[in-house]
Amino acid sequence: MYITGARFPGRYVQAPGLISRLGAQAETLGKHALVILDRNLADVLRGPLEEGVKPLSAVISVHGGECSEQEITRNVEEGRAKGVDMIIGVGGGKALDTAKSVAFRLGGLPCVIVPTIAASDAPCSALAVVYKESDHSVDYDYFLPRNPDLVLVDTQIIAQAPSRFLAAGIGDALATWYEAESSRIADAPNCWGTHGSALAFEIARFCRDTIVEYGAEALRECDAGEAGPAFERVVEANILLSGAGFESGGVAGAHAIHHGLCELPDVHHHLHGEKVAIGVLATLLIHGNRDEYEKVRDYCLSVRLPTRLSDIGIVEVSDEKLQAVAQRACRPGEIMENEPITVTPDMVVAALRQLA
Template sequence: MGGGKAVDTAKITADRAGIPVLIVPTIASTDAPCSGCAVIYTEEGVFQTVSYQRMNPQVVLVDTEVIAAAPTRFLVAGMGDALATWFEARSCERTQSANECGGYSTLTGLTLARLCYDTLLRYGPDAKRANQRKIVTPALNHIVEANILLSGIGFESSGLAAAHSVHNGLTALEETHSYYHGEKVAFGLLTGLHLTDAPPEEIAGVYDFCEGIGLPTTLSGIGVDAADRERLARAAQKACAPQEGIHHEAGAMTPEKVLSAMIAADAMGCDREARHGA
């Protein structure tokens, strides 16, 4: 019972003990509850590895009244995590890269990943308003389902790519540690869209959603000084570690390309902020 760290700890503990695990998430900030994966960080908060369990949780029990009573930032961060699911699934399908189960995506996995994205766009703003007022509405129910179930099944069945690798790289920077997983994944997704030369209208749509829902679209939004190229290079280097999902993207992924994409994503976010503030 609890958030992502408590859930992942319980999954690893149950797996090592050879017993089933029942998950009762108290926030909808990640897609961890439904997956058989658990993320391990160092004591300093830097991403270390992913631990794969022998089975997924036997039961995931969600009380939306509990979710509605939690701070809204958790729900928004969960939307940031879920936002990447469709784009990473699509990348893995295009390059025929393995999913998180060691197999390959299916039509079901891809369809659920796309449904996750469409649900966020349709119901995200209304769900945020409901959470701010501590009420349960159909929109909140739909977003809780997207954050926890659709994203969880979608990423595990279809795979990860640039967005989560950039997140993992950003954890190398201590200043990002006070920001939530989904907040960093959202910026990782924007970086990934620039990195892979996504259509301008698609990139604009993701910026629109992030801005409207309150997800970061700039490096300063996750505590990072964009002018410090040396520190950014550290994050880019870690994002391109050999085991990272960024290599599920088409073409060769290098730290230099990732650094440029991070700077490009930040520049667009800053320009849009300036225009909207004018």
């Protein structure tokens, strides 16, 4: 049977100052929450969270920094010991992915996601990327059976973050349409085993159009710490449109190359969306689409995204490094197989060399 479909979070709400209504928005889901709070924001947000989560009772667990088996297990044990009936994740992508994983392992508890940056499309998805604590490379993609029950986006908080995070989110969102289009042409299934509906591909297109129209102005508003009109549009694109677009439309070469890049210690201080942007450019080169590559390269420059390997820390480019990236990107069963052509490690190496 050929099944098409799309999936979304249970609810999505966005406004400046919304963290003050976290408890009111979440109280239909549970009464006693484990709040997994990004360690980089613990000092700043603990007070607003403790006030905003009312009337719920909450136990705050400061996240260790990596979405790893160890961190997931630690929070599962904490949640079980405290008898919580809801998980709330607050912070960047790794804290949020940990929260989603913990909610699932505690028997499918309701999950509330509160992103504090718009640096990726992680918040709305039923996917968590689990990394190794040892070398911070990708361990595995954790496909969960349910999207978050509530995604609450306080754009006032997000506007206070460095604009680099917003730019990285634009990089992740940039991949959404290209990968969905590759999946559509290849008739490849999405990450939950169906084929994208017509709506899924329209969301991916709208995501692309939004970041192209509003991206540069949104970054200027973010520089000023303002949640202005363009900023609101791009935050929605980075989080909601990109999340629904990739999950329902499909993922392919750009994220496969991202996974490969994560094999190199050189890139570990660079953001997910920055590496994904390199993956988009490399995939366009693999397809021999030079005109589109040049258009996307120029756009990346306009929104502060990397266009060369040196921009993401790979200053010394060697055959050994490129082969490590390519072998990981093209390993059997990898999402590179969702491209409409067969992509070999040699093709990945050749494309990355053009970005050196």
